[in-house]
Structure formats: structure tokens, C-alpha cells
Amino acid sequence: MTETEQLTVGEMLLRHGISRRGFIKFCTATASAMALPPWMGSAMAEQLRNAARPSVVYLSFQECTGCFESMTRSFAPTIENLIFNTISLDYSDTLMAASGEAAEAARAKAMQDNFGKYVLVVDGSVPTGAAGAYCTAGGRSAVDTLREAAKGATAIVCVGTCSAFGGIPFADPNPTDAWPVSAIVGDKPIINVSGCPPIPEVITGTLLQFVSTGQVPDLDEHRRPKAFFGNTIHDRCYRRPFYDQGKFAKTFDDEGARNGWCLYELGCKGPTTYNACATLKWNGGTSFPIESGHGCIGCSEPGFWDKGSFYSALSSAAWGKAGEVAPRQILEIAAGTAAVGGVLGAASAGVSRLRQHGSEQQRTDNTP
């Protein structure tokens, strides 16, 4: 074990010029983004600073590396260093300097030294067709590597819709017989951080919370952290008032589109998609797809690729699956108007927050 491996998180951060105060600040911002209680920020920072860096093994299977690209671009320029200093990334075929047999040996050693303790991060689906031959590294199939790596993992974090739900490789006709991690590994806690790709802050926030508390966060029925996946995009969309007023863009270049009206009729999947895009946004909080004029394609939901056209309006059948829809309709009927505006938006946000913190009832009421 090298000297670097023995350092606590705090010592490692100091070596990289990141003080305790800088770290408290990062953890406070992460806690705020995750809608955790504010004291969790400093608690996470103190807990992590004095701990040995947790070992993380990152396996990439049938994927496009978009998730990894997303993760290494989280927060301000220094923060991806911060997360990589907080964890001991013992194997990542994309980032590590070692290659070939040396890389595989590093993985075997990390898994042996930290058996039962390391966090396994997986991106990409797992092809099982042709005896797993569609995805191999070092002569071993993805499915074998996953089974072996899962044995000693304390938990598995699936980064991206491919490892969480099968994603694009899983889409019809699924030529490689690809499956999500949860279909292969049944005896370990699995945290799904879905999205194509997931929001970088959602990936780092989930990892940070897990390594600082050692606890699997509250998850929804698709095993996604409720802190980030507790609201639909529609719940928190800044165009929501236009939806409530019945103002819709009919084409991408009409008057409504230019006025920034709701994109529901252009196929926006915001009402049935749980993710944090409308609040955390992308590229350091710059914007998100709807803000750039395109509807949500629902990339953080299972089977998003096979749910019909991205440009067809959601059918009423699909609407029934969205947590907030029925209450909204009830209120509209009660108010005798569809134009309830932002007042409802604020109340809806309040309800969503309640749900994030344990009110499972809200969600299951409307889920078939």
C-alpha cells in the first residue's frame, strides 16, 4: 500500500490545496443541491475528512462514455479533482494510467485489499448474447467481470440509464441481449443514477453521500435517490405557468415557441420524467433542454427509447403514471379553471419536497 493510499481524505485534499473550509463549502453546496438538511453538509465534510479514502472500482461496459464525460465535468473546474481526491479510484479503464495486464492487476488488488468495502460503480449495460462476447476486456466478458466484482462490493452505483435500466443497448431489438446490472446481480444494494447521461452533480452527490454516511439513500421504486429523482421535470419547470394557462407551442418555430410557451404538444416528456434537470440544470447551472427550446425526452426513465416518438404528445394513458398529475387535475376542477398559475407551482414544489423526505404515499397513489 503506498503512502497516498493511506492518507485520510482531509490530508489528501490539503495536499491539493483544498482546505477544510473549501471542503465544508463543497459539501454544503452538495447537501443543498440534494435537498438534504443543511447541517448534513458540515457533518459530511467532518466525517469524510477524518476517514480513509473509500475504494471505488469503476467498470465501463456497453456504453458510450458519455456518463463519464458528464461526471468529470461536475461543478467548477476544481471540483472534479475534489471528488477524485475524496475517493480512491482504484480502477477506471478510461482514466487510469496503467493499461493491459497492469490495469487488470490493479483491479484485482483493489478488490482483494478492500473486499466487502469497496463501492462498485458501473456504467453501460451488460450484454449476455453470444456468451457475453459483445463486450470483453482482458479476455473476460462484462457479465463475468460484473459478477466477480459485485461479490466484494458494499454497494453498486449504476451510473447512467444503460447500467440502471438497460438504456439504448437494451432497446428493441436488443441485438446483444443486453441487461441492466439489477438483472445480473441480485444480492447487493443497488443505487441507480439514471439519465443519458446523468447530471454530473447527481452522480457526485450520490457518491459523496454514500461514502460519507455509508448508508444507501432513500430510493424510489426504480432505486433512484429520491433527493434527485423526487420531482418530475414538469413539477419544477419554469414553463409550467404556460401549461397551466393552456399556452402551448405547436411547432418549433411558431409564435408560441418564440414566446417560450409549454412544449407539451411537441412531445415533452417532462410530466412523466423524474430527474433534477429543471432545478440543478446542466453545464454548471447554465440551462437544461427545455430552456434551450426542446422538450424533455425522458432519458432518466426505464425504456425511454421505446416509448414512441420524442415528438408525440404524451398520451393520457402515460399521464396517469405521473405523480403530480391527478392532484393538479383535482385542483383545476375545484378551482373551475385551468389558469391557476404560479401559486399552484409553489404549492406543488412544497408537495414534492414532502415526498422527497419520505412521503411515499404521494407517488404510489398514482403509479399503476
Added chain:
Amino acid sequence: MSRLAGIPVRIEGPALAGGPAPSARPAPSGGLGDGVAAILTEIVTLLERLARGQNPAAIDLRSLPMSREDRTELQRVLGEGEVTATVAAQGVSIIRETRISGLWWVEHRDSRGDLIAELLEVARIPEILVTAFDEIAASARTLREHMRNR
């Protein structure tokens, strides 16, 4: 509370498109809005707890749907105290004491200057300003070594 319809909201008519989400009821002129009143009630509870020797606490301002008017109102009520501190660590943080003893308005910005967290902390001294014992011990070691090597 399992249904939105069960929450007593009053419909005030359509909000200005794209504007900030208003609180449940805007402040009537000269008085406190419901949003501000709720925050103040929470602050009083937290201050009383701290005065009894219980743990410091904080309110995450970004988690509350506050209108610009509510925010201005809150700032007006809390006022400015005697202490303002600036921390330069991964971007600037500004910690302002309010007129209320034990209540601090804390703003964290990243290295690009973007606001990444904003809190009201109820504490004798906000956590980020306190020096940790392990840092003090490490500095003492470093300084002693420096003197020995001179």
C-alpha cells in the same frame, strides 16, 4: 397530507410568466408575507434552542420558494449586525451577522462567482469560520519544523 387539493392554497390568478415562484401568499403592503413569517417562526425556535445550549442549526434559503419581495422583506427584518467575514476557499464565501444575535446570513460562491449555497445559520460562530483542532496541531508541527530548520 396526501393530496395537493388538501393544501389550503388561495388562487391569486396567473403569475407573471417566467417570473420567480411566489410564496403561498404575497406580502400585503407594510406587513409580513406568509413565507417570511414562516421563516421567522423557524428562526425563533432555532434561536431558543441554541440559547438553551442545543446544537447550532441552519435553514437552506435555496430550498424555499421565496419571491424577490419576500427576500427583500426578510433582509429588511433581519438587518445587518456588526460582523462581516470573507472566506477565500474554492471561491468566495461571505458571512454576515444579522441584527439578530446568533443569526448569520451565509453566501457560498464557487470559483466562477456563481452562488452555490445560501443559508441562514443559527450559531455562535458559523462552522466555516471555526478552525479545527487537527489543523491547529498540523500548523504547530509545521511551524516547529520550520524553526528547527532555520
